[in-house]
Amino acid sequence: MIATDATARRQGVQPGLPLAQARAMIPDLHVDAATPDRDDDALVHLVEWCLWLSPLVAIDPPDGVWIDTTGCDHLQGGEDAMLGKLAAQLQALGYTHRIALADTPGAASAQARFGRTPVCVVPSGAQRQALADLPIASLRLDTETREALNRLGLRTVGALQVAPRAPLVRRFGTTMITQLDRAFGAVSEPIRPLTPREAVQARETFVEPIGTAEAIATVIATLVPPVCAALLARGEGLRLADLICERVDGTVQAVRVGTAAPVRDIPHLTRLLGERIDSVEPGFGIEAMALIVIRRETLDVSQTVGTLVAPDGARSHGADLSCLIDRLRNRVGPDKVTTLHPHPSHLPERSQALLPVSGHAEENRQARDRPPYPRPVRLFSPPKPIQVINLLPDGAPRLFVWGTTRHRVRAADGPEQVHEEWWRAPSVYGRMREYWTAETESGERFWLFRRGDADVTHPGDRSWFLHGLM
Amino acid sequence: MAHTHNPDMMALLRDQVARLERRSGRHADTIKLATGYDEIDDHLVGGLLRGAVHEFVGGQHDQGSCTRPARFAASILSRHPGRIVWLSASRFDLHAAGLQNAGLDAGRLICVEATPETIQGLCEDILRERGVLALVADLDAPLTLTASRRLQLAAEAGGVTGMLLHRLPKGGTLPASASFTRWQIGASPSVLLVQGSSGLPTLGAARWPFFLLAFRVFRRWHAVFCPSGSRTGARISTGAGIPTTPRRRGWCCMAMMAVVRW
Numbered sequence: 001m002i003a004t005d006a007t008a009r010r011q012g013v014q015p016g017l018p019l020a021q022a023r024a025m026i027p028d029l030h031v032d033a034a035t036p037d038r039d040d041d042a043l044v045h046l047v048e049w050c051l052w053l054s055p056l057v058a059i060d061p062p063d064g065v066w067i068d069t070t071g072c073d074h075l076q077g078g079e080d081a082m083l084g085k086l087a088a089q090l091q092a093l094g095y096t097h098r099i100a101l102a103d104t105p106g107a108a109s110a111q112a113r114f115g116r117t118p119v120c121v122v123p124s125g126a127q128r129q130a131l132a133d134l135p136i137a138s139l140r141l142d143t144e145t146r147e148a149l150n151r152l153g154l155r156t157v158g159a160l161q162v163a164p165r166a167p168l169v170r171r172f173g174t175t176m177i178t179q180l181d182r183a184f185g186a187v188s189e190p191i192r193p194l195t196p197r198e199a200v201q202a203r204e205t206f207v208e209p210i211g212t213a214e215a216i217a218t219v220i221a222t223l224v225p226p227v228c229a230a231l232l233a234r235g236e237g238l239r240l241a242d243l244i245c246e247r248v249d250g251t252v253q254a255v256r257v258g259t260a261a262p263v264r265d266i267p268h269l270t271r272l273l274g275e276r277i278d279s280v281e282p283g284f285g286i287e288a289m290a291l292i293v294i295r296r297e298t299l300d301v302s303q304t305v306g307t308l309v310a311p312d313g314a315r316s317h318g319a320d321l322s323c324l325i326d327r328l329r330n331r332v333g334p335d336k337v338t339t340l341h342p343h344p345s346h347l348p349e350r351s352q353a354l355l356p357v358s359g360h361a362e363e364n365r366q367a368r369d370r371p372p373y374p375r376p377v378r379l380f381s382p383p384k385p386i387q388v389i390n391l392l393p394d395g396a397p398r399l400f401v402w403g404t405t406r407h408r409v410r411a412a413d414g415p416e417q418v419h420e421e422w423w424r425a426p427s428v429y430g431r432m433r434e435y436w437t438a439e440t441e442s443g444e445r446f447w448l449f450r451r452g453d454a455d456v457t458h459p460g461d462r463s464w465f466l467h468g469l470m
Numbered sequence: 471m472a473h474t475h476n477p478d479m480m481a482l483l484r485d486q487v488a489r490l491e492r493r494s495g496r497h498a499d500t501i502k503l504a505t506g507y508d509e510i511d512d513h514l515v516g517g518l519l520r521g522a523v524h525e526f527v528g529g530q531h532d533q534g535s536c537t538r539p540a541r542f543a544a545s546i547l548s549r550h551p552g553r554i555v556w557l558s559a560s561r562f563d564l565h566a567a568g569l570q571n572a573g574l575d576a577g578r579l580i581c582v583e584a585t586p587e588t589i590q591g592l593c594e595d596i597l598r599e600r601g602v603l604a605l606v607a608d609l610d611a612p613l614t615l616t617a618s619r620r621l622q623l624a625a626e627a628g629g630v631t632g633m634l635l636h637r638l639p640k641g642g643t644l645p646a647s648a649s650f651t652r653w654q655i656g657a658s659p660s661v662l663l664v665q666g667s668s669g670l671p672t673l674g675a676a677r678w679p680f681f682l683l684a685f686r687v688f689r690r691w692h693a694v695f696c697p698s699g700s701r702t703g704a705r706i707s708t709g710a711g712i713p714t715t716p717r718r719r720g721w722c723c724m725a726m727m728a729v730v731r732w
Contacts, residue, residue: 321553321580324599328555328582331592336583340566340576352566357580377541377568381561396668405531411662411671439673443657444530468565469537470676 002034006096039063046095047194053086058191064112066105066191083119105191106183107131110138110157127184132158139179145172157183200234200293202226209248209285213277216245216286220273223291228264237262237299243273245280246288253280258334259326260357262299268323275327325357346418348467349379373416374437376447376468383465386448393462397438397448402466407440415450431460437470445470485600485629503604503631505546510680514651518546522650523597523622523632529656529679533642536608536635538655538678540564541572543606543633548573552603555580555596559589559610586610590617597624597632604631612636618647652684 001017013022013029023029039062047065050057053076056068069082076082083099090097100111102122107130111120114134122130131138134157136149148171154160160168160180169177181187202223210216220243231237239262243255255276263269273291280286329337338354345351389399396412414436420428433449440446447468453460488501502516511517518524526539547554556564556579566576584592589607596605613621613634625632636644644652660674 321599321601324555324596324602325580327595328580328592332582332584332588338562338581338583340564340569340579340581342566342576348565348567352576354562354581371567371570375565375567375571376537377544377565377572378535378537378563379565379568380535381563391669396666396670398670402531409670410659411673412666412668413673414668437673439660439676441659442530443659443677444532445657445673445676468568469532469535 044194049093053082056191056193058193060105060109064109066108068191068193069101079121083121087119102130103127104183104185105189106139106179107185109140110134110183114138128161131183132156132161136160139176139183141176141179145176148172149176200227200230200236200238200296201290203288203290205288206286209282209287211282211285216277216280216282216289217274219289220277220291221270223289224266224269224273227291227293228266228269231264231293231296231299234296235298235300236296237264238269238293238295239263239297240293240295241269242292242294243276243280244290244292245282245286246290247282248284248287251283253286255279256294257326257330259322260329261322262297263322263326264299265323268326271323272326272330276330345421347421348375348418349381350421374413374447374470376470379468380466383449383467386464386466388448388450388464396436397464400438400446400448400464400466402446407438407444407446409438410441412436412438418449435467488629503546503550505542506549507680513682518631519650520631521625521629523618523625523634523648525634525636525644525647525649525652525684527636527638527644527652527654527683529654529681532655532657533638533640535563536637538657539635539653540606540608541568542653542655542678543604543635544569544572544574547578547604547606548575550603553578553580553601554603555582555605557582557584557589557592557596557605557607559584559586559608590621593621593632593634594624597621597630598628599630600628602630604633606633606635608635608637610637612638612644613647615646615648618649622648622650647684649684650686651682654681654683655679656681 001013001015001019001022003015004013008026008029011026013025019031023031043059043061043063043065047057047059050065050067054067054069054072056070058066058068060066069079073079073082076085079101083101087097087099090099098112098115098118100108100115100120100122102108102111103124104127107122107127110131111122111134114137135155136157137146139157139160141149149155149160154163157180165177178187182189204219204223206219210219223243227238227241238259240256240258243257245253245255247253255273257272257276259272325337334356337357339357341353341355343351343353384402387401388397390397396414397409399406399408401407415434416436418433418435420431420433422429422431430453431451432453433451435447435449438446438448446466447470448464449467450462450464451460452462501520502511502514502518503520504511504517505514526536526543527533528536528539532538558581560583562581562583564576564579564581569576569579582592589609590613593605593607596602621632621634632649634649638644656679658677658679660677662671662674664672666672
């Protein structure tokens with residue numbers, strides 16, 4: 001028998017009893033075959049579930065969970081409230097539980113397994129008193145040591161505390177004393193925290209510190225494939241990742257790369273990270289490197305059409321440029337790689353927006369038909385003020401001075417009236433611009449506008465600006 | 471699973487074959503970018519060479535902003551499918567409606583704002599990227615001969631056409647370069663027909679003189695076209711010589727140097 005429930009224990013069936021004997025005691029005993037693997041899986045699940053309480057959780061085999069609640073209790077309203085909440089949730093999940101809170105993992109483990117009450121808080125620094133009554137089995141010793149100590153009459157932790165240490169070490173080695181010191185906090189006990197199953201990462205530690213760009217590139221080439229394989233298994237792609245370089249002097253350098261679209265292509269990622277090698281300062285050497293995926297997104301597998309089937313022109317037109325775009329974004333900055341999007345506005349400088357770019361060309365529906373009005377390819381921002389001479393106040397410009405040059409106008413088209421967007425600011429209500437395309441005597445064409453008000457009696461300052469060349 | 475993500479072998483092989491065939495001069499449409507102006511296309515035997523670097527400078531008052539060359543580049547690229555990377559060494563000043571007037575869908579552009587220090591490296595990197603139709607770069611400072619040769623080699627290796635739009639200070643000149651062609655686009659008075667209501671004649675069809683300032687095969691040439699209106703571009707006049715101004719003599723010398731070098 002490995003485990004029994006409360007009903008069976010009341011009937012006298014204890015763990016450790018041979019099955020035949022238990023069947024003899026209770027003929028209609030319900031017995032299930034033990035499945036240690038599934039028990040371990042369930043324990044790992046339970047440990048992952050405990051991540052809501054604290055980021056540092058670990059397995060205490062065979063049936064325990066360690067939670068490092070340092071700095072977490074105030075989030076739940078104090079230690080007692082936290083334990084109460086944990087107990088209630090475990091109850092709701094259907095687990096029979098014993099919880100102990102102590103300064104050290106060893107003391108908590110001993111109290112939880114051998115303490116008197118199901119939920120117990122060991123006051124800070126009171127491990128010696130709390131553990132004194134517990135049997136020595138609570139120290140997680142091996143069976144031989146336990147039996148030898150029993151033969152010597154040392155049955156409780158308290159008895160072990162007062163016994164002289166030197167003969168004990170000589171007889172049993174340092175292991176037992178270390179366990180005792182760990183439980184009391186004299187020696188710190190490291191726990192190996194469980195990394196959440198959600199984290200996709202790869203890590204390499206080196207025998208000797210590395211420092212050259214070639215070595216870093218080699219490490220990147222070994223880190224990327226397992227990450228890509230993990231992403232493929234999840235059906236996801238990478239959006240943001242950190243390459244962590246741990247240096248010999250204890251400092252950590254992080255190189256962050258982002259992608260425009262989810263990616264799990266090995267050459268793509270290797271190249272992306274490889275371009276950032278020069279931003280790594282190896283110092284005295286790097287002793288460990290890790291690639292950690294910070295943000296992921298779902299990436300569906302799509303069928304690629306072979307070039308034998310696809311028409312010839314489709315190759316360059318539909319080519320996926322996400323790799324190039326990602327490299328550009330990581331070199332000049334994500335906000336500097338954009339595409340021009342039309343924006344519904346009549347004001348030329350507001351009729352477009354620079355938006356983040358995607359890997360595939362976007363077919364612009366509105367771009368099919370050309371705008372009916374002349375527009376320059378480049379806009380002066382801000383428009384350049386010019387002096388204009390015109391014969392009539394509302395007439396075409398006859399002569400304008402831009403900088404130090406006089407331009408005599410020989411032909412002009414216009415005016416094209418554009419109203420300012422009064423719904424954006426009340427001060428521009430009623431304002432408008434009159435655009436003219438003017439050809440000078442040398443044949444060059446300028447796109448000018450006059451700022452003014454639509455009100456005929458108060459026409460505004462009527463200043464002229466040059467907004468572009470045609 | 472990873473091998474399915476690799477670049478398609480067939481596409482790569484086709485690319486290589488096309489680049490081999492370039493030397494024999496066949497398949498003009500796969501190795502040339504037709505400009506849409508018949509005169510220019512005839513003169514260049516099909517259009518601007520793909521996988522090469524072409525330089526453009528503005529004429530007259532357009533030297534500082536390089537607007538007409540940008541419009542010319544947009545009208546060439548609008549005739550060919552594929553995505554275009556438009557690099558700028560300073561703030562971006564393109565106007566989407568103007569590009570659409572030139573026929574180019576602004577959604578095909580990938581606009582990159584770089585700095586004068588980084589733009590040369592970025593140009594080289596993009597020129598080596600297969601799958602891009604062309605790179606257009608607004609340059610505020612002229613390239614050195616070494617830098618332009620690097621760009622030309624990168625374009626030949628990657629098969630991407632490079633178009634460098636040089637913004638020059640007033641009266642500035644360009645040093646020699648290893649680019650395949652160099653163009654200056656000026657403006658000349660249009661033919662005025664109709665008197666407008668504003669007291670001035672309305673605009674006729676615009677006329678742009680194109681000066682082929684430097685060409686590796688050394689054929690000086692110029693022609694005047696209407697950039698707007700019909701897409702084919704009505705030829706107005708052509709000539710074998712460049713009008714002689716003191717500055718253009720400098721261009722000729724540079725072209726001779728190109729012959730010696732190549």
